[in-house]
Amino acid sequence: MIRFPMASAEVNDEDIEEVLKVLRSKRLALGPKMEEFENAVADYVGVKHAVAVSSGTAALHLLVRALGLGEGDEVLVPSFTFISSANVLLYERVKPVFVDIDPETYNLDPDDLERKITGKTRAIMAVDVFGQPVEWDEVLRIAEKHDLLVIDDSCEALGGEYKCQKLGRFGNAAAFAFYPNKQMTTGEGGMIVTDDDRLECLCRSMRNQGRGGAGAWLEHERLGYNYRMDEMSAALGLSQMRRLEAILARREWVAERYTECLRGIEWVRPPIVRPHVRMSWFVYVICLGKGINRQEVMNHLERHGIDSRPYFSAVHLQPFYRELFGYRGGELPVTEDVSSRTLALPFYNDLTQEEIADICGILASKM
Secondary structure, rough: OOOOOOOOOOOHHHHHHHHHHHHHHHOOEEEEEEEEHHHHHHHHHHOOOEEEOOOOHHHHHHHHHOOOOOOOOOEEEEEEEEEEHHHHHHHHOEEEEEEEEEOOOOEHHHHHHHHHHHHHEEEEEEEOHHHHOOOHHHHHHHHHHHEEEEEOOOOOOOOEOOOEOOOOOOOEEHHHHHHOOOOOOOOHHHHHHOOOOHHHHHHHOOOOOOEEEOOOOOOOOOOEEEOOOOOHHHHHHHHHHOOOOHHHHHHHHHHHHHHHHHOOOOOOOOOOOOOEEEOOOOOEEEEOOOOOOOOHHHHHOOOEOOOOOEEOHHHOHHHHHHHHHOOOOOOOHHHHHHHHOEEEOOOOOOHHHHHHHHHHHHHHHHO
16 A cells, blocks of 8 residues: 555645636636636736646647747757657657756756757757756857757746746747646646747647637647636636745755655765756655666565655657657766666655654665
8 A cells, every 4th residue: 555655736625616616607718717817827927928728738839830940940858757748749750869968957968968069950948957047148148140940848847946936937948838737727728939920820820729819619720739727727726826836835845854864875866956047846855876676676665655756757768759760878977877776765745854853764675
């Protein structure tokens, strides 16, 4: 029996009541709650536009299309990320060119990023992995130098900040995601944020089957998708946005308790957070020492009712990426080393100090 799952969404009575209000209204799609939620996120981030969609993946896909990326183009993206960061490029026949990572933050390495630029490179997909902002000064410097577009995949990092600037304000546009294991949730859902009027217009149209802003329901101006967010999800998101800062603070508290408890375990390295960023804690990922058998550690935790998971598996070594591009391993040495040793521990707001100490104690007892 699992005593400590990987994640547990925080949903309170106010959230439930807001969703019930929508159900009672019978306006379940394309209603006022979606617009209110969009405005709340735009105001929080400090951008002109927010476009609610059905998932973080949908948000990234629409940005790839809206920026005009297509066959023959290359986009630089880390391999140490959730697979949708790369998959959305394949949807549009764009070639993902994988970039190695910093061994401490697990974010893309700016030096390797610049080395990978070719005449076909059109854009950078920068991922704020686990809620830690990338080195945005360097990424934007490289993008400006080589005239590249920039997408911020901030799906794991709502509320994060780089040098006191909220994520979502960097690059051409950014994407957030609200899956139940995220900082806040809409069940399924995502959000595009941008200051670019043209991008906002295109994404708003494409999420709604390509309809125009003022056109008839059966008039379609372009190829589009059913990437809309429903009203129940938007109501849940809007309710959670009202206490987002409290949620982020609690998650930071849980992370700090973990880090304190793990200090005495020599073969475990807690997450490293750079001093000039505000990390928005998505998951709590440790790195095991070289030579430690990760599967044995996971089995030990499971026997004590503690869930854990490798985070992340390198995208370029996923079976169909190997088949499609011929990767054999060795192409991204830091990514491959890190992805073989990282392990996510249970992480959610309700964890108490005693429970965290219990988890860490059981982890330590493996050796």
